[in-house]
Amino acid sequence: MSKFILSFFLGLLMVGCISSPTDDKNTLIGGENDSLLLLDTITASAGYYQGSSDLSLDELCDLAGQNLEEKNYAYAKHYLQIASEIDSLDSRVLDMRGVLLLMTNRSQSADRIWKKCIQKYPGEIDCRIHLAELQLTLALNREALKLANELIQIDKNRPEGFFLKGMAIRALNNDTTQSIPYFQQAVDLKNDYIEALDMLGYIFAQRKDSLALAYYDNILKLDPTRSDIYFKKGVFYMAKKDWNKAMASYETAIKMNPQDADSYYNLGYVLTELKLYDKARIQFSRSIEAAPRNYKAHYGRAYTAEMLGDISNAMADYKEVLVMRPNHTPSKEGIIRLNKLMSIK
Secondary structure, eight states: OHHHHHHHHHHHHHHTOOOOOOOOOSOOSSSSTTOOOOOTTOOOOGGGGTTGGGSOHHHHHHHHHHHHHTTOHHHHHHHHHHHHHHHTTOHHHHHHHHHHHHHTTOHHHHHHHHHHHHHHOTTOSHHHHHHHHHHHHTTOHHHHHHHHHHHHHHOTTOHHHHHHHHHHHHHHHTOSTTTHHHHHHHHHHOTTOHHHHHHHHHHHHHTTOTHHHHHHHHHHHHOTTOHHHHHHHHHHHHHTTOHHHHHHHHHHHHHHOTTOHHHHHHHHHHHHHTTOHHHHHHHHHHHHHHOTTOHHHHHHHHHHHHHTTOHHHHHHHHHHHHHHOTTOHHHHHHHHHHHHHHHHO
């Protein structure tokens, strides 16, 4: 469960945004505040539930957790509802209810559930982890740091406390230096802690430190299918102007994920730097196929077309960029250059 939620929240933190909490207006299930609030559209086959009333609390919790990880929220809702009828205050039930509320856009109720869980079970771990993650996404960084410190005091061998402390310190101080030891401690406690390895890779890549590659390679040893890590390696090599290794990394990422618009775009950028404009234009076109609203790829394709003397297609792409980004200065300058060329001819 924690691995799933940590990955979810790390994704939110990386992109730097989260939806605002919404008011909870749906029907309460079970008759108590902050119970299983769910979208009315979530339904499931009744046949799937046959015999579930005979399951033990442990079995129900296991099934609810499995369905949460698989994003089968209707089934998770069903098993949690039956589990709540057996013991609505069981710490596992409270924790997963919070997860389900969050996954169905009920962040305020998730917050209340997890706080209720912590109040009833002062030594409980998972509710604290999930509440700290939520607070980080809402930029409640001091509250998250407090919870992380509590997690470490409760169990200094749990890596999540150190990871979350690193995230909170990084957000509070806008400085990665102080956060590095906590991410490293999380990895020391759990060698396959991919989220912590990824964060360390990101930090050292920002510094153009080759130690980033060691962290990325460790992730790939654990999961060779991570196309996003090959993309990040490509970004690192590109920053170092190691064009051949950058191209190899992007090509591997694309093989794993043929819809990777960013890898196509960056590969096109590298080829442009090498003045291989015909090959670059192909990659920009592929990026556009994967993500039609990718204005950067349209600009790249316009520029490479211009360099190849294809004025009409270059003009079309520059104009397309300005439809998406009216104030995009490089495209405006490109159109000016093309107009001058056409007036000379």
